[in-house]
């Protein structure tokens with residue numbers, strides 16, 4: 253009945269959806285922001301800890317959402333670690349292009365490895381109503397990096 | 407199938423709806439989102455096309471054949487709506503854009519001018535946002551008090567709580583969903599009216615869901631205000647109905663100002679036309695009124711009793727099929743309920759489940775269905791998947807949904 257949905261719900265996504273990584277508060281976070289999708293009620297809070305060199309030393313999140321938004325946030329926390337703010341913004345832009353179009357021809361070569369890890373989420377581009385599930389955490393990342401408190405994905 | 411001499415052949419009825427014969431991604435369309443908006447029968451589509459091809463002009467304005475014909479058709483829709491609700495007087499039927507606008511009209515004109523500071527508006531925990539937010543706005547504006555009547559764990563209006571909240575006589579208006587768009591609960595409308603009137607309160611029913619599934623008899627019900635929306639009654643979008651007692655409409659100031667709602671205008675002041683014109687500023691939804699009229703004729707010809715009987719069988723069937731699926735929790739088990747089933751599962755988020763069901767050709771709604779407080783009340787912040795039936799829904803479709811919900815569990819396991 254649902255076989256062709258394995259492209260969207262790949263094992264990686266189901267796994268991260270069920271057992272999100274870095275799913276906790278960072279009490280000593282330097283940056284944090286809330287992401288809200290009022291249409292579907294998904295809500296998350298993202299925390300970033302910056303190292304002395306300005307790079308993201310730790311990232312974590314909490315909240316509730318569907319398998320796709322949870323998996324996306326989980327993978328985000330894993331892929332942004334060690335990035336400068338600028339690199340994290342670039343990764344965010346690339347990811348959003350991937351989620352919306354399924355590919356990212358202009359992505360920086362430097363981010364190839366990270367984009368490889370995020371590839372399983374590219375299936376959402378065929379589900380226009382679900383793209384915002386995948387991008388919510390990344391909007392929230394941008395807000396946190398820019399010092400805003402809230403992001404909304406509509 | 408036959409009920410009290412009225413026959414209802416769902417297979418034949420389905421052929422009246424062109425969209426239902428469509429395949430979605432190669433699968434038969436199983437449309438279970440009629441509670442959000444219903445599909446349209448051929449007669450509604452044709453009536454609107456015919457209006458635009460043969461009988462269209464602005465209403466109430468031109469002294470020429472087409473304008474007179476359009477005016478007649480528009481007013482005939484009002485008369486048909488009055489008959490449909492058994493309203494005492496077609497002048498008590500106001501056309502608005504939808505239920506939301508109709509409720510806002512009452513909150514604005516009646517709430518701000520007839521209701522007094524110190525009085526309260528009471529609504530229930532199972533309201534759609536359309537019957538919550540206008541009262542929030544009224545509270546901010548006028549300082550009226552808001553009271554919320556509880557819903558029991560089985561999803562019924564808690565009548566003891568209602569009694570208690572009416573007791574001090576301060577409630578000016580009871581505004582309640584005649585049927586919940588999440589729990590399917592049909593409120594005991596006659597009882598609520600008696601209790602409210604005894605406590606000196608007026609009553610508004612949000613009939614957006616109920617009017618589609620049950621015969622509404624406003625004279626027997628004695629409600630002060632009753633609203634519904636055309637697009638859920640197999641009619642077009644863009645038209646809703648406020649049915650009100652004339653005495654209320656007469657005391658209320660206009661909602662919007664403009665053409666068609668005045669009797670005299672100088673540059674300094676205007677005098678209002680009598681109701682319903684007073685509340686219909688500007689060019690009204692003419693083609694939509696014609697479509698609504700056709701929809702009313704359509705359900706009336708099938709028979710509201712026959713539709714109700716068909717849906718009752720369907721609801722009983724769904725209660726058997728949807729309540730024993732592992733991992734699926736149904737919200738609300740009211741004794742008197744209609745074909746709306748909101749489900750929370752322990753194996754998938756509502757949106758993931760809806761995406762899965764969509765692949766099987768099943769259209770359901772996922773989320774909180776504009777009833778966030780109710781989802782909070784039942785502890786499902788993340789939302790539910792809602793299947794809602796129309797007169798064209800079949801038992802086979804319910805079975806297919808039940809099978810899909812079972813298979814979805816395996817998918818996410």
Ligand SMILES: Cc1ncc(COP(=O)(O)O)c(C=O)c1O
Pocket residue numbers: 441442504505506507534536537583585586587612614615635646776
């Ligand atoms: C109970 C209830 N009230 C109000 C509404 C609002 O209807 P509309 O959007 O047509 O104004 C709906 C439907 O969305 C509903 O189910």
